[in-house]
Amino acid sequence: MSRFPLPDVEWERTQPYFEGAVVGELRLPRCANCAGYNWFPPERCYYCDSDDLNWEACSGQGSLFSYTVVNRAFVKPFKTVTPYVTALISLAVEPRVRLVSYIVDCPPSLLEMDMPLDVVFRPLPFFDEGALFAGEAPIVVPMFRPLTAGSAS
Amino acid sequence: MADADWGTASDFEDLNGQVAIVGVGESEHTKASGRSDLEIAAEAIEKALNDAGLTPADVDGIMFNRGAGSLFDAAAFHAHFGTKHDIWESDRGGGMVWAGTAPYAAAKAFRNRKAKVIVNSFAVAWATQRSSMTGGPGKFHAEEQFKANLEVPFGFFPQPVYFASIARRHMHEFGTTSAQLGSIAVSCRRHANRHPGAVMREKTLSLDQYLKRPFLADPLRVEDCCLISDGGGAFVMTTAERARDTPKPPVIAAGVGQARSKSGSYWSQQPDFTATPQVFCAPKAFEMAGITAADVDVLALYDPFTIAALMQIEDMGFCAKGEGGPFVEGSRLDFDGGALPYNTHGGMLSHAYVLGIAHVIELVRQLRGEAASQVGNADIAVYGGYTGHMASTLVLRRS
Numbered sequence: 165m166s167r168f169p170l171p172d173v174e175w176e177r178t179q180p181y182f183e184g185a186v187v188g189e190l191r192l193p194r195c196a197n198c199a200g201y202n203w204f205p206p207e208r209c210y211y212c213d214s215d216d217l218n219w220e221a222c223s224g225q226g227s228l229f230s231y232t233v234v235n236r237a238f239v240k241p242f243k244t245v246t247p248y249v250t251a252l253i254s255l256a257v258e259p260r261v262r263l264v265s266y267i268v269d270c271p272p273s274l275l276e277m278d279m280p281l282d283v284v285f286r287p288l289p290f291f292d293e294g295a296l297f298a299g300e301a302p303i304v305v306p307m308f309r310p311l312t313a314g315s316a317s
Numbered sequence: 318m319a320d321a322d323w324g325t326a327s328d329f330e331d332l333n334g335q336v337a338i339v340g341v342g343e344s345e346h347t348k349a350s351g352r353s354d355l356e357i358a359a360e361a362i363e364k365a366l367n368d369a370g371l372t373p374a375d376v377d378g379i380m381f382n383r384g385a386g387s388l389f390d391a392a393a394f395h396a397h398f399g400t401k402h403d404i405w406e407s408d409r410g411g412g413m414v415w416a417g418t419a420p421y422a423a424a425k426a427f428r429n430r431k432a433k434v435i436v437n438s439f440a441v442a443w444a445t446q447r448s449s450m451t452g453g454p455g456k457f458h459a460e461e462q463f464k465a466n467l468e469v470p471f472g473f474f475p476q477p478v479y480f481a482s483i484a485r486r487h488m489h490e491f492g493t494t495s496a497q498l499g500s501i502a503v504s505c506r507r508h509a510n511r512h513p514g515a516v517m518r519e520k521t522l523s524l525d526q527y528l529k530r531p532f533l534a535d536p537l538r539v540e541d542c543c544l545i546s547d548g549g550g551a552f553v554m555t556t557a558e559r560a561r562d563t564p565k566p567p568v569i570a571a572g573v574g575q576a577r578s579k580s581g582s583y584w585s586q587q588p589d590f591t592a593t594p595q596v597f598c599a600p601k602a603f604e605m606a607g608i609t610a611a612d613v614d615v616l617a618l619y620d621p622f623t624i625a626a627l628m629q630i631e632d633m634g635f636c637a638k639g640e641g642g643p644f645v646e647g648s649r650l651d652f653d654g655g656a657l658p659y660n661t662h663g664g665m666l667s668h669a670y671v672l673g674i675a676h677v678i679e680l681v682r683q684l685r686g687e688a689a690s691q692v693g694n695a696d697i698a699v700y701g702g703y704t705g706h707m708a709s710t711l712v713l714r715r716s
Contacts, residue, residue: 168459169474178466189443201517204586224497230489232481232534234472239455244673252585264473264585277489288470290347294395305470 165246169241170290171302177205180219185285185304188220192261201258222257224283225311229254230263233272244295247272253281253308269309280311323588326576326597328488332424333605333640334355336534337560337567337716340553343461343612346516346669349444350547354387359397362389365551370564373398376553377430377604377712380410380419387411387440387549387673394436406433412439412550412672413619415575416703423554424690433555439674440549447507447545450701459697461582467586468497475622476621477542479584481534484624487591488536491639497646501528501623501659502540502666504650512689517667537663543665551672552681560716568684571697572712574598593625594708595632595701602710608697610634613690615683616657617676618701620664630657633710652690661690675703677711684715697704 173182183192193203197214201222208215231251237243244269249267267275268286287302342364344357366373373394381389386635391404405426412417419437426432455475457463468474477560487493506522509515520541523695530538560567576597603609610633620626626643635657636644650659662668669675679699682688694716702709 168465168468171470172462173460173466175466177463181467204467204583232478232483232485233532233535234478234534235531236533238475238477245472248472250478250482252590259590262585264468265471274693277485290470303470303644 167237170288170297170303173290177201182303185306188285190224190283190306191219191221192305193217194220194222201255201261203261210315222255225261226253226255226281228267228275228277228279228281230277231258231267232277238289240294244292245289246269249275251308252307263306266307267309268307274286277283281308282311284309319381321326323574323580324578324594326574326601327676329573329575329601329605331605332421332573333571333607334555334557334569335424336420336551336570337557337665338350338420338570338681338713339470339552339560339563339567340365340367340563341676341681342366342368343514343550343678344548346445346514346546346548346671347479348516350442350449351445352393352547353394354440354442354549355389357442357547358387358389358438360434361440361551362438365436365553366548369553371553373400373490374402375434376436377403378405378407378423378426379458380435380437381423382408382411382413382439383408384392385411385441386415387438389438390548390553396712405435410437410439412574413704414707414709415699416575416677417702418575420554420711421573424570427556431568433559434526435554436551437554438549438551439672441669441671442547444547458582464582473585477534477537479640480622480624480675481537481629483584483591484536484622487624487628490591491642493642494679495528496590497523497642498536498541498623498627499524500647501650504525504648504655504665505620508652508661508690510669512662512668515663515668516544517663537622537624540666542606542668543621544667548669548671548675550671550678552677566682566685567716568713570711571714572602572608572710573603574602574605574710576708578706579685584630591628592638593632593703594706595629595703598708599633599701599710605618606712606714608712611701614658614695614698615661615680615698616659616701617680617698618660618664619658619673619684620666620674620702623666624702626659626664629703631700633701639711652655652692658692661692663687668706673700676700679693680713684713
């Protein structure tokens, strides 16, 4: 059981995603048959129905498919986090993959739809000072920021 | 365009003309009432039976839903009404998409002689439950493990966040504006102001007021989102033949459809991000009823958010994809003179959050000519249900 709103990082269906983030890698299930990256992690490939899926590291470059600036906490644990930007990120290596994460290092007024982004690995904000899980060992996850000339990964 | 096969429609047999809705009833719609959803459902069922001129002993079929809201089954019926007879049960009823498909399940039960008079009901006490967090619309999503791991920790929760990101993409792809979304909210509020049972009966809303309101999750404002309220509704179905003896003019189910998205309830992963499964089921229901979108006199859509209504209007073929914004602009959804009278009771945005059952009830009243905001010469009415990864379409006509 996960502790809302924290992920259960040991759940086998998503475990490699969180393990990868700890070592600075974006890992996704990739199909050995058609080479497509799949998201959310399926039992069989969404594109060719093969069951030969393996987690692989991939480039974290992508683009801003959509986002919203959440101004009001809908549930208590987000009180210390708002306002925040949650987004859907379309990956460059596989535009059919749409990741869900925070956009960081960018004021909301500078966000533009389809803008290029790159992955960074940061602790979830619930471990910040004053937040619900402050003081506990933080969970590091992929987040995204605007891609700049110097940040190519 | 994304894959055309991101969803599928159910293969439904023809039900045109087989089922009639002969009674409707609603509870009071309120903020936290302290009542249980079963008490609320019972009130709605009593009113629906009265409306149909029937007694509890006449009811031999009952429909409800296990996923959300009241579970008013045969045992609950007997406990409330003090009856003992055999009652056929189906859990493929309630609100949401099932408010639209309940007549289909009823048609089967009538054909198979399982029942003659079926009551479908749905009620929620989510305004009461909200303070204790024991229920409510976000619960399912918080507990689903993929969402719990890959969406919730990233702030993609609850539903207003999903639909805010969908609205932004719709704006980006098609040029939809805040004022166009606001037009939907304003029409619904105007209708609610005229409806005696609406939660927002006393509170007016102009487009100027809408545009000055702060964003909850941009581009959505509070006014783009449904209410949370306690309330319920029920409708009584029987065969078209039996319906000839009921006091009110029966309303006939003419077409029905149901469809689902293959990406399930993961809105974030739906390939065609700015569409609903209405694209798959509305054409089937219209074909069964022998109508086109142009024949529809009054429309009621499951409207958790303005953008969810806008997408369904496009997906059901009332306008081309992407042209929903201009289509709803101004007062084009108003009951009096609008191009497409829509949610004439106020919908979930302004009437009550009873997840679609009040929509079907309102359409029945429209076709009987007894609605608070009556559309002139209403012969054909359509309900569009849209819940998670599913959509349903129900075409109703005057008998």
